[in-house]
Amino acid sequence: MTVQRSDPEGGDGRPPARVQTRVAAAGDGGAAPAAVSLRGVVKRFGDFTAVDGLDLDVPSGVCLGLLGPNGAGKSTTMKLLTAQAVPTEGTIHVLGFPVPRESKRARAAMGVVPQQDNLDEELTARENLEVFAHLYRVPRGKRRQAVDDALALAHLTERQLTKVDDLSGGMRRRLLIARGLVHRPALVLLDEPTVGLDPQVRAELWGLIDGLRAAGTTVLMSTHYIEEAERLADECALMSHGRVIARGTPASLVAEHAGELVVEHYGPPERLSDVERLARGAGLPTRRTGPSVSVLRAETIPPSLDEALGPDGVRRASSLEDVFVVLTGERVE
Amino acid sequence: MTAQAERAARAPRLRRFEMAPIKGVWRHELALYKRYWKSQSFASIVEPTFFLLAFGYGFGSMVAAIGDYRYLDFVATGVVGTAALFTSIFPGMFNSYIRRVFQHTYSGMLAAPVDVHELVTAEALWIAAKSAVYSCSPLVVALCFGLDPSFGMLLVPVVAFFTALGFGLFGMWTSAVVPSINSFDYVITGVVTPLFLIAGTFFPIGTLPGWVGFAAHLNPLYHCVELVRHAVFGLRPPADLGHLGALVLFAALMWIIAVRGMRRRLID
Ligand SMILES: Nc1ncnc2c1ncn2[C@@H]1O[C@H](COP(=O)(O)OP(=O)(O)O)[C@@H](O)[C@H]1O
C-alpha cells in the first residue's frame, strides 16, 4: 500500500525531502528538523495537571509511539498539537509553526485521527470524506480523486455510499483514518487508533498505519497497547502522569531498563513473596503479574540465586511492558 | 534552510476569515439537508401556514382589521417573523448542542484548519439562508388568500435573513451555556415564547400595558415584523433603517457571545 503526501515541492524529480530526513533521523538522531516539538509543556485543568512539563520531539519521517496507560495525558497532548487545548505553560511547534498562534497553518498540513470516533453517522462514507476534503482545502479539481484515493486506502470503495451508521466498527475506524489522510498530510496524529477493536481488525489497521510509515509520513501515534507500539513505532516515548519518562527504540528501551530475560515464577502467595525477597536482595527488579512474580534482568542472575529461586521459573524475553512497570510501577496492556 | 522550514515559509499565510472552512461546513450541512429536506421543509412551511390560517380565520372572523391592515394581512406578515424565529433559534440550539456534545462533529472539524469563529459563522449563515427562504411561505399562502403582491415583498427574505442570523446565533450561544439539553425547556418557555408573543405578530403591541410595550421594542422580532409589514405595505425609510439597524446590531452582538461561548466549550 502506498500513500502519497501533499508535497508542494513535489513533481520536480527530487526525492521527497522527508525520506531523506527519515534516514538522517534514524542515523544520528537530533539532526533532522522536528515535525513536532514540545518544550516544557504544562496543561492544567483547574487544579489537575494533565500534562506536566512535557518535552517531546518527533523527527520528520519517524513513527513515534506515545505509550502510556489511560490518563497519562496522551489525548491531551494530541489536543495541544491541534490547538484544541491551549497550554498553561511551554512552547509547541508543529511543522515549524508555533502553536496555538499559527495552528491553523499547521492543521492545514497535518491529519488527525481522534481517539473518539466523530464521523457523521447520518452521512455516507463518501460524504464524510468530501466534507473534510473541503475543510482541508483540497483544490476543487482534485477533490474527487482525493476522496476516491482515501476510500481505496480504507478499502471502502465498495461501501462508499453506505451510511456510516451501517458500517462495522473496523470500517468506521478505517474511514476515520482515511478522513485524516484525504489531503495527504506530511504529519499524522493517531490517537489510540485501535482502541476497543477486536484483534483481527486491529491487525488490519496496523497494515494501514504501517503503509503510512513506509511512505515516509511522520506519525505520532498514542497507544496503551504495548504490542502496537512494538509493531509500528520506530521509536517510543513512554508517558506517565503527563511526562515522558523514557525514550528510544523499543529494543534499546528494553535493553536499557529491563535487560534481556525475564523469569516468571508461579506459586502460592508465600512462595511469590520468597521469590521477590530473594531477587530484590540480589538487586534485581521484580514485578507482580497476577498469580506470578517476574524477575527481570534474569540473564544476570548468579548461579547461587538461580538455585535458591528453584527450577520452576518460566523464561521469556523482556518486553516494553516490563520496562513500563519497572519505570512507573504502573501497568499498560 | 531545511525542507520543513522551506515548506513552512512557503505555506500560504491563512487569513483570519476564509471561505474554505465556511464552504466545508456548508458542504456538511448540504449533505445533511439532502437527506432531511422533506421533513424540514414540511415542518418549516406547514407550521406557519397553520398559524396563519388559525389566527387569520379564527380571529379574523372577529377582528376585521387592525389599523390600516386587513387582519389576515396583519397576521400573515407577523407569521413571517415567527417563522424566521422558529426556523433559526431551534436549529441554533439543538443542532449545535447535538453536534458538539453527542456527535463530536465540531471537535472533528476543529482538528482541520477551521477556527471556532469560522465554524460559528458558517453554521449561522446556513441557518439564516434557509430561514430566509422558509419565512416567505406565509406570504405565499397569504397571496393565495388575496394579499396584494408588491415589489417590497422582495425585501422580505433579506429581513428574515438578518433576523434569523441573530436568533440562530442566540440559539448557538444558549447551546454553549446550558448544562444539559433538558435546560432548553427553560429557554423555550422563558425566552422563545415571550419573544414570539410580544412582537406585534398577532396583535399590535400598542394594546399591551406600557412597560410590556416598551419591552417589545427590545425584542428583535418586533423590529423584524415591523420591517416585514412595511416592506409589504409600504416602506417608511427613517423608521425602517432603525429597525434594520436593530436587527444587524442584534446579530453582531449574538455573534460575539456565540463565538465566545462556543470557544469556551470547544477549546480546553
Ligand atoms: N477537559 C478536561 N477537564 C478536566 N480534566 C481533563 C480534561 N481532559 C482530560 N482530563 C484529565 O487529564 C488526564 C489525562 O487525560 P488524557 O489526556 O485523556 O489521557 P490519555 O489519553 O493518556 O488516556 C485524565 O486524568 C483526564 O481525566
Ligand SMILES: [Mg+2]
Ligand atoms: Mg486518550
